[in-house]
Amino acid sequence: MNKYMKSFLHRGLIFAGFGPIVVAIIYMILEKSIPDFSLSGTQIFLAVISTYILAFLQAGASVFNQIENWSVAKSLFCHFITIYSAYTLCYLLNNWIPFKPQILIIFTLIFAVLYFIIWAMVYFSIKAASKKMNKKLS
Numbered sequence: 001m002n003k004y005m006k007s008f009l010h011r012g013l014i015f016a017g018f019g020p021i022v023v024a025i026i027y028m029i030l031e032k033s034i035p036d037f038s039l040s041g042t043q044i045f046l047a048v049i050s051t052y053i054l055a056f057l058q059a060g061a062s063v064f065n066q067i068e069n070w071s072v073a074k075s076l077f078c079h080f081i082t083i084y085s086a087y088t089l090c091y092l093l094n095n096w097i098p099f100k101p102q103i104l105i106i107f108t109l110i111f112a113v114l115y116f117i118i119w120a121m122v123y124f125s126i127k128a129a130s131k132k133m134n135k136k137l138s
Contacts, residue, residue: 019051
């Protein structure tokens with residue numbers, strides 16, 4: 001098995017359990033804040049399974065940035081598509097956002113803007129740290 005696939009699976013399995021923990025915290029907050037808040041067993045099951053898969057894919061997708069023979073653009077595209085697809089499907093499956101074109105466009109725009117802001121912050125932070133270490137080595 002390819003070393004990147006092993007890394008993807010390993011990372012995914014390590015962090016996948018955080019998805020259901022996050023959804024449990026969110027549902028607990030909603031229950032404390034909304035009078036008569038209730039969920040069916042099916043809704044809870046779907047939320048737990050879908051957030052497990054979401055966290056698995058999000059953690060595993062970080063391997064795309066470490067494939068040496070890929071360009072930054074290719075790894076960024078694969079990472080973005082994986083994360084965007086996972087979030088969108090999870091949100092739609094759990095009815096956290098409605099399946100309406102206008103809502104999906106707004107969701108996509110917000111997701112893309114935040115994704116690229118975070119990516120740029122991480123990218124430039126790593127670049128600055130690398131530059132600093134290279135200066136110390138010289």
